[in-house]
Amino acid sequence: MLEQSAVAAEMAISLYVGQETGRLEGLAASSSLDSGNWTSFRIEARRLIDRHPHWLNIIVTDDSRQVFNERLGPEQPIPPVRDLDSVRTVFESGRPAVGNLAPGANGTLGAAFRVPVFRNGLVRYTLVAPAAPTLFSRVLREQKLPAGWTALVVDANGIVAGHSSDAETTVGKPIGTPLADPLPGAGTMTGTVSMPDGTDYRIAVAAAIAPGWRVAVMAPALLVGAPARFGEYAVWGAVASGAVLAVVLIGALLSAATSRRTLDNLSRLHARAVAGDAALARSEAQFRTLAESMPALLFVTNSAGENIYTNPRFQEYCGLRAEDLLGTGWHAVAHPEDRDRAACLWDRAVRSGTIYEAEYRFRRSDGAWRWFLGRAIPQRNDDGNIERWVGTCTDIQAMREAEERLHLLMREVDHRAKNALAVVQSILYLSRADDPATFAEAVEGRINAMARVHSLLSASRWSGVMLGELITRELAAFSTRRRVDIQGPAVALRPEAAQAVALVLHELATNAAKYGALAADGGRLAVTWSLRENPRELTLVWREEGGPALVEPPKGRGFGMVMIEQVVGRQLNGRLDFDWRSIGLCCTMAYPEDCFTVGGVVGAPAEPAPEDANSLPSPGGRSILVVEDEAITALAAVQTLEEAGFTVIGPAARVGEAIDLLRTSLPDAAMLDINLFGSPAYPIAEALKGRGIPFLFCTGYQDLNHVDGIMEDVPVLSKPVAAGKLVRELTKLIADNAASQVGQPAHGADARQT
Known part of the structure; x- marks a missing residue:
C-alpha cells in the first residue's frame, strides 16, 4: 500500500539520520573536548568532514554561544548561534536532534544534525554538523518506488529537504503550507487530491525524524486505486513537472488537513479500503525488502x-x-x-x-x-x-562498553591523582634539611623523579615501564652517562611498582652524587639486573667504585635510607642488602614476580642529555614572557627566572592578556602553558612566531602530536619542570635564536621534546 511505502521511506530516512548522528556522537567522545584543545579537535573534525563531504561544517556550542567553528581560523571571530532554541532543546533533552533546512554562513542550504556532548553525566556542549540535504534525496531514490510514484521529505517549516526524482528543482522550496499538525501523534495519514486537469493523486504522509518533519509518498490514483477525493484545489499555476507537482500536492493535502471539514472527509472517505491487489503486493514486497536488508x-x-x-x-x-x-x-x-x-x-x-x-x-x-x-x-x-x-x-554494546571504560578511567585517574598527592604530601612532611634551599632541592628532586616515571607510564598507556629506560632517565638527571654502566635483560616494571622503584633509584643516585662514586671525577657506577627462578624474582645490583673512600658505614639513618628500606621491604615485599665497602656502596635488591614482567612495553621518546650549564651564556637581564594560568605554578616560574637573572614579563593567565602584553613588550623568549583556562595557547604561539620570538611549551600533556607543522620544532617541557632545566632551556633558546639571526650555527643540538 501507499501508506506502507511512506512508513518504509520514513524508516530509511530515520536510519540515515541515525548514522549521521552516530558519527557525531563518536566525535563527541574526543578527549580534546575535555581539555578544550581546539587545535587537536580541529584536526579530528577536518578528518571527519573529509570522509563525509556532504557535511558543510562542524560547530561546538555551549548553552548560549559557539565556542568552535571548523570553517573559521583560530583568530577569526566566531558568530553567534543561529538557532539558539534548538541548541537549548538538545541541552535540556540530552538527545540528538535535526534542525530545519537553513542557509549557512556561505548561503548553502543544510540540515543541522545536533548531538549532546556529555561529561560527568551532564551536557557540556552541543556538537552541530550542518549537512547538505543531498543524501535525503539519495535515500528516497534508493526506495525504488514503482514507476510514476514520488517520495519527498519536508521539514517543519514546509521546506522540501529531499526528493526522489527531481531534487534540483524542488529541494529548498516551500510547499506552500508548513506541516503544522496534520497527523495524529506519530502515525500516518492518507488521502486523495484532484488536480485542475482532473487527475487524482493518492498521497500518504508519515511522521518523520523530528517534530514537524514529514515523509510523503504520492502516486496517480489510477495506479493505486482511490476510494474518494478530498476535493479540488487551486494550485500555484501551470504545473510543469512531476517534481513540482509532488510539492504542490503535498501542500494541498496539508492545507486541507488543517481544516476540520477535510479531517472529517479523511475519516469518512478513507476507511482503510484495499488499494488493489497489484499495488498491495508491490508495497508488501518493498517493505519486506527494506526489513530484510x-x-x-x-x-x-x-x-x-x-x-x-x-x-x-x-x-x-x-x-x-x-x-x-x-x-x-x-x-x-x-x-x-x-x-x-x-x-x-x-x-x-x-x-x-x-x-x-x-x-x-x-x-x-x-x-x-x-x-x-x-x-x-x-x-x-x-x-x-x-x-x-x-x-x-x-x-549499543560498544557504546555501553565505551561509557563504562570512560567511567572506569575517570575513577582510575581520580585514584592515581589522589595517591600521587598523598606521596607528595608525605615527601614534604618527611624530608629534612638544615636550610630552606637544601630542603627545596631535596623535595624538587623527589617530585621530579615521580614526574619522570609518570611520563614513562603515560607513554606506555600505563602498561608498565622498562627498567633500563627508568634507570637511564633517572641517572640522566645527574649528567653521569659517561661514568655509568647499565646492563640487563628486557624487563618491565608493573605500574604498581614503577613509582616506588623510581624513588629508590632517585635516593641512591642522590646519595652517589653527594657522597659516593658520582661525587668524584674518577668514580664509576654499574647498575645491573638479572632474573632468577625458584622463587621467580628480579635482582637489581647498584655498585659504586672510585668515589671517596668509606672508612665505616654511615652511623645515622636519614629519610632516604628509611624510605628505601620501607619501599623495597614493606611496599614491594622484596629483599634489600647494603654492603658498605671501602671502594663504594654495593646495594642489592630482589623484587618478587608481581613487581615485573619479562618483555617490553611501548616506551617514551629518548630524553636528550642535559646541557652543560657552563657552556651556556648568562641570562644577562634578558626578558621572558611567562604565560601560565595556574597561579602557584606561575609564581614559582617567576621566582626561578628572576633568581637566575631574567626579567619577567607577566605572568599572563589568559590568551587575550598575553596578546595585549605582546603589543607593548618585546620579550627575548617566552614559556607557554598549552591550556589556558580551557583555551589553547596557539594564538599566542602564532603571534610569537610572527614576531620572530623563540618560545617553548611547558605543559602537563604527555605529547603534542596534533600540533600543526609550524609548531613541530618548538621545544616541549613536561611538567613539573626542574628549576635548573627551565633556566637552561630558555637560555639555550635565546642563544640559538641570536646565533641564527647573525647566520652562525645554532648553539648545540636542537632542543627536543621531553
Whole structure:
C-alpha cells in the first residue's frame, strides 16, 4: 500500500539520520573536548568532514554561544548561534536532534544534525554538523518506488529537504503550507487530491525524524486505486513537472488537513479500503525488502503490542524461528534483570500511544548478552486509532562498553591523582634539611623523579615501564652517562611498582652524587639486573667504585635510607642488602614476580642529555614572557627566572592578556602553558612566531602530536619542570635564536621534546 511505502521511506530516512548522528556522537567522545584543545579537535573534525563531504561544517556550542567553528581560523571571530532554541532543546533533552533546512554562513542550504556532548553525566556542549540535504534525496531514490510514484521529505517549516526524482528543482522550496499538525501523534495519514486537469493523486504522509518533519509518498490514483477525493484545489499555476507537482500536492493535502471539514472527509472517505491487489503486493514486497536488508533487529506488533513479524536479522541474532518470537516470545531472550522493566515500559507505551524507547540486554544465539536500544512508533489509521507498532532494536554494546571504560578511567585517574598527592604530601612532611634551599632541592628532586616515571607510564598507556629506560632517565638527571654502566635483560616494571622503584633509584643516585662514586671525577657506577627462578624474582645490583673512600658505614639513618628500606621491604615485599665497602656502596635488591614482567612495553621518546650549564651564556637581564594560568605554578616560574637573572614579563593567565602584553613588550623568549583556562595557547604561539620570538611549551600533556607543522620544532617541557632545566632551556633558546639571526650555527643540538 501507499501508506506502507511512506512508513518504509520514513524508516530509511530515520536510519540515515541515525548514522549521521552516530558519527557525531563518536566525535563527541574526543578527549580534546575535555581539555578544550581546539587545535587537536580541529584536526579530528577536518578528518571527519573529509570522509563525509556532504557535511558543510562542524560547530561546538555551549548553552548560549559557539565556542568552535571548523570553517573559521583560530583568530577569526566566531558568530553567534543561529538557532539558539534548538541548541537549548538538545541541552535540556540530552538527545540528538535535526534542525530545519537553513542557509549557512556561505548561503548553502543544510540540515543541522545536533548531538549532546556529555561529561560527568551532564551536557557540556552541543556538537552541530550542518549537512547538505543531498543524501535525503539519495535515500528516497534508493526506495525504488514503482514507476510514476514520488517520495519527498519536508521539514517543519514546509521546506522540501529531499526528493526522489527531481531534487534540483524542488529541494529548498516551500510547499506552500508548513506541516503544522496534520497527523495524529506519530502515525500516518492518507488521502486523495484532484488536480485542475482532473487527475487524482493518492498521497500518504508519515511522521518523520523530528517534530514537524514529514515523509510523503504520492502516486496517480489510477495506479493505486482511490476510494474518494478530498476535493479540488487551486494550485500555484501551470504545473510543469512531476517534481513540482509532488510539492504542490503535498501542500494541498496539508492545507486541507488543517481544516476540520477535510479531517472529517479523511475519516469518512478513507476507511482503510484495499488499494488493489497489484499495488498491495508491490508495497508488501518493498517493505519486506527494506526489513530484510536492515542491519538492525526489526519487529512489527499489532495494536495490543503483540509481535506479528520479526525480520530475519532478529531471528538470526536470537537463534529462534519467526513463530517463536510471536506474541511475547521476545521475553525468552531478554535478560532476567531487564525483562520486567522493558515489558513495563512497553505496556505503558501501548496504553498511552506514545513512542517506546528502552535499553535492555538480549541473548545472542551463542549465549552472549548484548545491550540494545529498543525503539518503536505507533502506526495509526485515518480515525487516529493505532493499527500496529513498528520498531527496531539497535546494538549499543560498544557504546555501553565505551561509557563504562570512560567511567572506569575517570575513577582510575581520580585514584592515581589522589595517591600521587598523598606521596607528595608525605615527601614534604618527611624530608629534612638544615636550610630552606637544601630542603627545596631535596623535595624538587623527589617530585621530579615521580614526574619522570609518570611520563614513562603515560607513554606506555600505563602498561608498565622498562627498567633500563627508568634507570637511564633517572641517572640522566645527574649528567653521569659517561661514568655509568647499565646492563640487563628486557624487563618491565608493573605500574604498581614503577613509582616506588623510581624513588629508590632517585635516593641512591642522590646519595652517589653527594657522597659516593658520582661525587668524584674518577668514580664509576654499574647498575645491573638479572632474573632468577625458584622463587621467580628480579635482582637489581647498584655498585659504586672510585668515589671517596668509606672508612665505616654511615652511623645515622636519614629519610632516604628509611624510605628505601620501607619501599623495597614493606611496599614491594622484596629483599634489600647494603654492603658498605671501602671502594663504594654495593646495594642489592630482589623484587618478587608481581613487581615485573619479562618483555617490553611501548616506551617514551629518548630524553636528550642535559646541557652543560657552563657552556651556556648568562641570562644577562634578558626578558621572558611567562604565560601560565595556574597561579602557584606561575609564581614559582617567576621566582626561578628572576633568581637566575631574567626579567619577567607577566605572568599572563589568559590568551587575550598575553596578546595585549605582546603589543607593548618585546620579550627575548617566552614559556607557554598549552591550556589556558580551557583555551589553547596557539594564538599566542602564532603571534610569537610572527614576531620572530623563540618560545617553548611547558605543559602537563604527555605529547603534542596534533600540533600543526609550524609548531613541530618548538621545544616541549613536561611538567613539573626542574628549576635548573627551565633556566637552561630558555637560555639555550635565546642563544640559538641570536646565533641564527647573525647566520652562525645554532648553539648545540636542537632542543627536543621531553
